[in-house]
Amino acid sequence: MATHEIELKALMLASLDSDAASHHALFERLSGRLRAFYSGKLARIGRGAAEAEDLVQEALLAIHFKRHTYDPAEPLTPWVHAIARYKLIDFLRRTRTSLDDVPIDEADTMMAHDDNLSAESTRDLEQLMQRLPEKMRCSIVAVKLDGQSIAEAADRCGISESGVKVNIHRGLKTLAALIARETRT
Amino acid sequence: MKTDDLVALLSTSLEPVDRRSVVRTLCVALAAGSIVSLGLTLVGLGVRPDLITARALIFLVVKLFFAVGIVSLALVYLTRLARPGGGERKTSAVLVAIPFGAIAVLSVISLGFAPSSHWDKMIVGDQWLECLLSIPIIAIVPFAAAIWAVRKAAPTNLARTGAFAGLIAGGVSAMAYALHCTDDSLPFVAVWYGGTIVLCTLAGAALGPRLLRW
Numbered sequence: 473m474a475t476h477e478i479e480l481k482a483l484m485l486a487s488l489d490s491d492a493a494s495h496h497a498l499f500e501r502l503s504g505r506l507r508a509f510y511s512g513k514l515a516r517i518g519r520g521a522a523e524a525e526d527l528v529q530e531a532l533l534a535i536h537f538k539r540h541t542y543d544p545a546e547p548l549t550p551w552v553h554a555i556a557r558y559k560l561i562d563f564l565r566r567t568r569t570s571l572d573d574v575p576i577d578e579a580d581t582m583m584a585h586d587d588n589l590s591a592e593s594t595r596d597l598e599q600l601m602q603r604l605p606e607k608m609r610c611s612i613v614a615v616k617l618d619g620q621s622i623a624e625a626a627d628r629c630g631i632s633e634s635g636v637k638v639n640i641h642r643g644l645k646t647l648a649a650l651i652a653r654e655t656r657t
Numbered sequence: 658m659k660t661d662d663l664v665a666l667l668s669t670s671l672e673p674v675d676r677r678s679v680v681r682t683l684c685v686a687l688a689a690g691s692i693v694s695l696g697l698t699l700v701g702l703g704v705r706p707d708l709i710t711a712r713a714l715i716f717l718v719v720k721l722f723f724a725v726g727i728v729s730l731a732l733v734y735l736t737r738l739a740r741p742g743g744g745e746r747k748t749s750a751v752l753v754a755i756p757f758g759a760i761a762v763l764s765v766i767s768l769g770f771a772p773s774s775h776w777d778k779m780i781v782g783d784q785w786l787e788c789l790l791s792i793p794i795i796a797i798v799p800f801a802a803a804i805w806a807v808r809k810a811a812p813t814n815l816a817r818t819g820a821f822a823g824l825i826a827g828g829v830s831a832m833a834y835a836l837h838c839t840d841d842s843l844p845f846v847a848v849w850y851g852g853t854i855v856l857c858t859l860a861g862a863a864l865g866p867r868l869l870r871w
Contacts, residue, residue: 490671499664529663534871536667538811540674541740554742558813562870597662616666640669
């Protein structure tokens with residue numbers, strides 16, 4: 473427990489300084505823990521793994537886009553748990569599930585379990601990507617899905633290298649907004 | 658969508674994160690809200706004409722002390738509430754009651770020293786209706802600014818966060834309105850300033866869950 477906190481916090485601090493490898497390692501670990509957390513909770517109300525995965529992704533997006541609200545003077549685990557819990561309550565309200573059926577406050581169990589079997593959510597990434605503006609989609613597909621370098625992507629999408637970076641950044645935000653809107657309706 | 662894909666996607670194009678942005682955004686919102694409130698008061702209502710007299714100045718200072726006390730305590734607490742899981746400890750929430758308690762005690766003392774025939778006038782004052790309307794109306798802009806700032810962060814207790822946004826807005830509004838208000842008695846401040854600020858707080862608590870969802 474304590475070692476998790478120390479390791480995860482170190483990764484978080486590095487990722488706040490925009491260290492991509494740390495960010496990746498942190499989010500991989502968090503997704504395992506979030507998956508164990510959500511699938512445990514949702515199993516009690518008879519919901520499937522795909523819906524738990526929806527929540528895992530929502531929580532990861534929230535952690536990513538709200539990472540500026542993490543105060544480095546505080547431990548990381550309670551901050552992550554607060555976001556995970558908030559997204560769970562939001563989900564239960566949205567699906568009109570009684571909050572009494574799901575025990576929410578087990579902060580200590582949140583980080584204790586791990587489930588690293590990557591799963592598929594109900595969302596279709598391809599479909600979501602289709603709704604992005606052309607330059608954003610092209611930049612993300614090139615760099616992220618096809619693993620090209622920024623320079624290659626700039627060439628392929630017909631924009632400058634800084635343009636690729638900006639478009640990836642904006643595209644991810646738009647993607648997050650699309651996912652959020654989809655879950656809301 | 659595979660979660661691994663999403664994680665890989667998020668790790669690209671990272672930018673350094675400004676760790677002070679929560680506090681800074683709130684301070685910017687507070688400053689902007691205060692300036693607009695002051696402007697509205699000066700243009701819409703005007704400064705009280707007798708401001709240079711000693712009595713008027715003393716009461717202006719009392720009113721400002723009350724309002725600034727509320728704003729600064731509420732701001733400290735709101736910066737915690739704006740972060741996930743922040744502000745769960747109840748003890749610090751009680752601190753914002755201090756200005757209200759202090760003004761209540763001072764009011765009772767000042768009523769005690771005054772003949773009971775004056776009590777009506779001291780409590781109701783001349784412009785109670787104007788005060789009752791002005792403070793909530795002026796509070797709208799600082800409230801909107803506070804909500805904007807908190808939305809940039811990630812509050813997880815929406816009702817309480819909304820309440821504190823309302824409390825700050827009420828305090829800022831009272832600060833501005835004090836420049837115009839000519840009712841100089843402690844019970845008046847306690848009842849009408851205190852009451853309207855509490856009203857703003859309740860409105861904020863009611864609106865919070867709708868305005869702050871993310």
